[in-house]
Amino acid sequence: MVKFLQRLQRPSGERPGAAWWAFIVIAAVILALLPQTLGLAQLLDLSVVLVLALLALSMSFLWGYIGILSFGQTAFFGTGGYVYAVAAMNFDSTTLPFLLGIVLPMLLAAVLGYFMVYGKLSDIYFSVMTLVITLIMNKAMRATSGSQYVVGDVRLNGQNGIPGVPPLQVPWNPEVTLFIDHVYYLAAALLILVYIGLRLLLTTPFGRVMIGIRENEQRIELLGYDARRYKLLAFILSGALAGLSGTMFAIWGNFVAPEMFGLDRAAEVIIWVIVGGKATLIGPIVGVGIIQYLTSWLGMQGVGQVTLVLGVILIVFVLAFKDGLVPTLGNLLLRLVGARPEGHIKKGSDLKKGSDV
Amino acid sequence: MLEAKNLVSGYGALPILHGLSLRVDDNEYVGILGHNGMGKTTLMRTLIGHITPMSGSISLDGAPITGAGAHKRARMRIGYVPQGREIFPSLTVRENLMMGALSGAEKRGGIVEEVLADFPRLERLLERNGGALSGGEQQLLAIARCLCGRPRVMLLDEPTEGIQPSIIDEIADLLLAIRKRSSMSIVLVEQNLDFIQALSDRVLIIHRGNVSRTLTANDLSDPEVVNEFVGMG
Amino acid sequence: MKDFAAKPLIETRQLVKSFGGVQATDTVDFILKEGELRCLIGPNGAGKSTFFKLLTGQIAPTSGKILFDGDDVTGLSSFEIARRGIGIKNQKPDVFDGLSARENLWLAAQFDTDKKTADRRVEKVVDELKLGAFVHKLVGELAHGQRQWVEIGMVMARSPRLILLDEPSAGMDQEERVRTAELLKALNTTTTIVVVEHDMQFIKRIADIVTVFHRGKILREAHVDIVLRDPEVRNVYLGRTEVA
Structure with a gap:
């Protein structure tokens, strides 16, 4: 347990232990059983949290693992959504559109990432570039209201977005389409798989080099690793994840709109990750849940200035919980059980000396 | 003048200093020698107020300053030249020195010019950016900047690290000259035995968070004492 | 470890690096044979660290050539040079x-x-x-x-085949310095080493041939005992420090 809590403090290169797998199983069981107790409306709310958690993971993976702050995740999110919508409305089957919704954002990330990484943009310019890309795509998509903007049979509709995005079909039986609860199960399964995948990635040499780049890029190069290759691959992977999230978002709401690329969304992603804690993967997932439910709760209470309240929350979190909610809570629990956070553990005689405090 | 009693201090929950006491008189230069990890830098950071001790007290002229923050101690004229120098790289040498002068009155009073009289090397570099200086020049600048605050006691953390031998000599000469004409005291953490011997009235050996021995400067020229210290595990 | 028949492991030809108008490295011709343990000394700002950064591809030279084991490695990025077998410990701990x-x-x-x-x-x-x-x-x-x-x-x-160490003894206590010196000597039985240092005690413990940098150029290159007695080296670098 203590070890598990210590792990919450920072990404670890060690193989996850039994406690972690137990945690995964429990989480999976809870997610699987929830539809028994929840109504459809609640399930719909929970589904979007799971879908957006994928987006949060794509961001925290880049930021927390390799140290790149990208505002561009919404660009890939939006691209994924639109690609699925347009393709699904043009084709009979939805299987290929689903895959395209992941692959095309991935390719976009590869092209953009190649120029940004190999153009040796420094971290801050990289962040600004990704922000600009998001803004451009948002503007461009808003400007497609004219009748000349047609892809196949589908009008892009500018500001109004594209309604009536087809639901996902079962690949081997196109007659059956996924209903609300099925989308929920799919989202839950995807989230758990992505979470496990990213966590296990850390135990591979690739993952550990990524952490090394975050800590000290120059040293990584001096050890003979081509840091640019790692950064580009990480960026492409995160683009694919954001695209997956966007695709699922389009499936969940049967609707895509330029807001998917919006500045609001880009800011939200950062808030999720900061509130939850970027040092961990579970943090941002928790962050999405808290912020999403808080937003709708505030809306129901008739608080007009939801954005303002969210802003205040962000400031409080940045000031009070520097590392984010999950690492801070983990730390607190560790103190309660009398253990020290990882990294402060001293071996041998020092431990004896420390016990008088 | 500066006195610390029974300091227990460290990072997080682990004390590195275990009841260390220390006393520096007016115009006294006290050297501190010890192996790495024995608490020298922790002691400096506690004295300057970057770390609040878990127990024990620090006083200046009998007045307690244990809980005072680093900026307050600076105003009480405790100066600090950290390991690694920490000058402002994008400010000019002159601007760096102005930063060191605590109040406007002092700047108008010409403290910068007064200090510069002792630093001919810096005088030639006044409009150069701090970051463009060589390591030795940066160290001189860090010491000059500290002196611009007219410290009553100066805490020096490894001032010779990475500095060429001839500038180390300059620093030693300068600090000895200052001792003659002012009442400033110094607490000097150093690994360079020649340097610490040249400057210190007393040398405290720190071992496992406490003062294990007090030596005179002359003891350090005794090879047996030095061997004992160097070999001390 | 002296083997005069050994071929150069690293060699620079007319190497220049200028920052703005300042020549941090000024037409340096440097040759190091396989198996050597060479010390570089010189005033702060003489260009020793810049020289190391050039050798490891952390910065690109303005002109001139760098040869490693006979191959031209000028302009290669640092990871490529690292793969060829040059390891460096930078001046500030780079971990x-x-x-x-x-x-x-x-x-x-x-x-x-x-x-x-x-x-x-x-x-x-x-x-x-x-x-x-x-x-x-x-x-x-x-x-x-x-x-x-x-x-x-x-x-x-x-x-690596070549290890560059920029001020390894900085921040070490006396005991650690002695240990480091012993370690370098042991390491030198299999590896070529270049060390930048200011601690003359340390240099005397390990050095054989010493190269003195001053204002981006090589001022002297000779056996340690000769270099430390050189009046010009004393003048620009050592001051009155006892080195006998």
Whole structure:
């Protein structure tokens, strides 16, 4: 347990232990059983949290693992959504559109990432570039209201977005389409798989080099690793994840709109990750849940200035919980059980000396 | 003048200093020698107020300053030249020195010019950016900047690290000259035995968070004492 | 280790690096034979660290050539040069602060091999450098001298052909300096080494041929005893320091 809590403090290169797998199983069981107790409306709310958690993971993976702050995740999110919508409305089957919704954002990330990484943009310019890309795509998509903007049979509709995005079909039986609860199960399964995948990635040499780049890029190069290759691959992977999230978002709401690329969304992603804690993967997932439910709760209470309240929350979190909610809570629990956070553990005689405090 | 009693201090929950006491008189230069990890830098950071001790007290002229923050101690004229120098790289040498002068009155009073009289090397570099200086020049600048605050006691953390031998000599000469004409005291953490011997009235050996021995400067020229210290595990 | 028949492991020809108008490295012709342990000394700002950065591809030269083992490596990026077998410990500890000492070493060791060999290499370095006491701690929380050890260990774990060490004794206590000197001498039986240092005691412990840099140029290159008595070297660098 203590070890598990210590792990919450920072990404670890060690193989996850039994406690972690137990945690995964429990989480999976809870997610699987929830539809028994929840109504459809609640399930719909929970589904979007799971879908957006994928987006949060794509961001925290880049930021927390390799140290790149990208505002561009919404660009890939939006691209994924639109690609699925347009393709699904043009084709009979939805299987290929689903895959395209992941692959095309991935390719976009590869092209953009190649120029940004190999153009040796420094971290801050990289962040600004990704922000600009998001803004451009948002503007461009808003400007497609004219009748000349047609892809196949589908009008892009500018500001109004594209309604009536087809639901996902079962690949081997196109007659059956996924209903609300099925989308929920799919989202839950995807989230758990992505979470496990990213966590296990850390135990591979690739993952550990990524952490090394975050800590000290120059040293990584001096050890003979081509840091640019790692950064580009990480960026492409995160683009694919954001695209997956966007695709699922389009499936969940049967609707895509330029807001998917919006500045609001880009800011939200950062808030999720900061509130939850970027040092961990579970943090941002928790962050999405808290912020999403808080937003709708505030809306129901008739608080007009939801954005303002969210802003205040962000400031409080940045000031009070520097590392984010999950690492801070983990730390607190560790103190309660009398253990020290990882990294402060001293071996041998020092431990004896420390016990008088 | 500066006195610390029974300091227990460290990072997080682990004390590195275990009841260390220390006393520096007016115009006294006290050297501190010890192996790495024995608490020298922790002691400096506690004295300057970057770390609040878990127990024990620090006083200046009998007045307690244990809980005072680093900026307050600076105003009480405790100066600090950290390991690694920490000058402002994008400010000019002159601007760096102005930063060191605590109040406007002092700047108008010409403290910068007064200090510069002792630093001919810096005088030639006044409009150069701090970051463009060589390591030795940066160290001189860090010491000059500290002196611009007219410290009553100066805490020096490894001032010779990475500095060429001839500038180390300059620093030693300068600090000895200052001792003659002012009442400033110094607490000097150093690994360079020649340097610490040249400057210190007393040398405290720190071992496992406490003062294990007090030596005179002359003891350090005794090879047996030095061997004992160097070999001390 | 003196073997005058050995071929040059690294060589620079008319190497120049200018920053703005300042020649930090000024037409340097430097030759180092395989198996040497060379010390570089010179005033702060003489261009020693710049020279190291040029050799490891951290900065590109303005003009001139760098040859490693006979191959032209001028303009290669630092990771390519590292792969050819040059390891460097930079002047300021250049480590992964947020990782444990073991993880630091592991990243260095696993570069061109599988996990098992990497683990073995790490254990070997931990033994050789006696890092056992703090190998589990985060490097960011270690004392300055211990961080230096970790960085030296990272360089060793890669088993490079040429090791460049920029002020290895800085921040080390006297005992650690003696140990470092012994370590370098042992390492030199298999590896070519260049060391930048200001600690003359340390230099005298390890040095054979010493190269003196001054204002970006090589001022002197000779046996340590000759160099330390040279009046010009004394004038620009040593001052009155006793070195006899």
